[in-house]
Amino acid sequence: MAKVVTFGELMLRLAPPGYLRFTQADTFTATYGGGEANVAVSLANYGMDAAFVTKLPENDIGQAAVNSLRRYGVDVSKIVRGGPRVGIYYLEKGASQRPSKVIYDRAGASIALAQPGDFDWDSIFEGVSWFHFTGITPALGDNVAACCLEACKAAKAKNITVSCDLNFRKNLWTSEKAGQVMGQLMEYVDVCIANEEDAEKVFGIRAAATDVTTGKLNHDGYREVASKLKERFGFSKVAITLRTSISANDNKWAAMLYDGEDYYFSKSYDVHIVDRVGGGDSFGGGLIYALLAGKSSKDALEFAVAASCLKHSIEGDYNAVSVKEVETLAGGDGTGRVQR
Template sequence: MAKIVCFGEIMMRLNPEGYLRFVQAGSFEASYAGGEANVAVSLANYGNDAAFVTKLPDNDLGQCAINSLRQFGVDTSGIVKGGPRLGIYFVEKGASQRPSKVIYDRAGSSIALAKQEDFDWDKIFEGADWFHFTGITPALGGENPQICLDACKAAKAKGVKISCDLNFRKKLWTSEQAGTVMGELMPYVDVCIANEEDAADVFGIHAEGTDINTGKISREGYIGVAKGTIQKMLENGKLTVDELRDYFPYLSDEEIIEIKKEIL
């Protein structure tokens, strides 16, 4: 059974009952969620040994967030306590043609103000097989970009595989900021999860001949996105044909060899 460590922010989610709008709500239901926390819970439900790492306020709300993870069997021993507050987001469920609406209140959260010295990554990665984070975490600002880099370096030193979901959020940072920070992290990443919009927003890599608004799809355009993203992941230009086959399982050996020539 694999041990996977996930790192990021978990927040309190508040939503009106059913499909009521914010302006109609007299009360809100509370639950706890976050991109990386949701991954940890899903992995635990699949029978994996999942751990979640973050920083939470040392109060009842922080403990509520911890308890919400523990009930699914997620290891919370790596969670650091301290800082001023728990991030909150409000969700209004969409109905019919009315889309869902989300309002974030996460500025100044404990994890956003976390320090590099808060996390002992060598200890956190003891016995770990995999490390997962998303672009949301470094986007929180402060020391989080460096904290993510520290985590990636420690994971690599211990032979831990690393996955990253780019998950670009324009409310948290600009494309230029994302490109700079994620570009520094990508050489440590073994598996990058992204769609064509993330690749364009973060790295300026576009799917040529493709328009998602009109439904126009170009196979070559998406291969181009994958090639461009892989280039960001390369360290010292080392990538074997067998490794490329993992990225492009639907291509022939001849096509993979041509891609290797283009990338390297």
């Protein structure tokens, strides 16, 4: 069985019940999540050997975060313990024309204080086939970016496939800084995942005749974006998720994949959203699984999009779906009828 390692931050998520606003809430529901951890959970649910690496404090909240992964079968044995705290993010769910809102309280988190040398990558990558990280992790600080570079170099030394979801976050760093840091890391990446805006915000590569605010997405423009990304960095594959936001509750969801020879566009799903956080991560997890499982480029894309479509119906960051459920949807059964 292929083994996958993901590396990043695991955060405590605090959210008001239902659609209450922060200012209305007197209780918050606590769950855990984070870009790379979400990918590891998806892969574990698909039956893969998935490990997540991070740094968490040696206290009960750190242990609760670890336990949230262990319950899904994620290998947590390489998590480093130490540092002062678990990062927190607060989520207020949007509805109709009111967008969701996220407030971060992650400064000084254990992973944000991690240093090169904290992680024994030679041991972590023993027997590993695939390594995944996102652009969120190096954005936590120059020291964490150095940890990512250290990991990428170690992965390449062992001929491990490396994937990265660009995941640009304007609240963490500027486009200029992101371009500099991610440009260096991309030298080691084989599979690049992005959304409609990432390539533009990080590398200045914009899809022509596209306006994500109004929902105007141009397929030819995204073919050009994928081609330019591959030309600049030599990726073996480029995947771009395509979201059309009708409202906070309803989106259209699709994606494209360029494998160096052909451009594939998935079917489009009309999604009524229960929880959209982790949607992109579930796409990444689905794509990694499908490629490792030997699916064709087209079938891998359809699996990843279907997996992500289902995630939008699930509370929390983690995508709690099975291979069978994803393949049923990818095969055309999206009726949502009761299964008996």
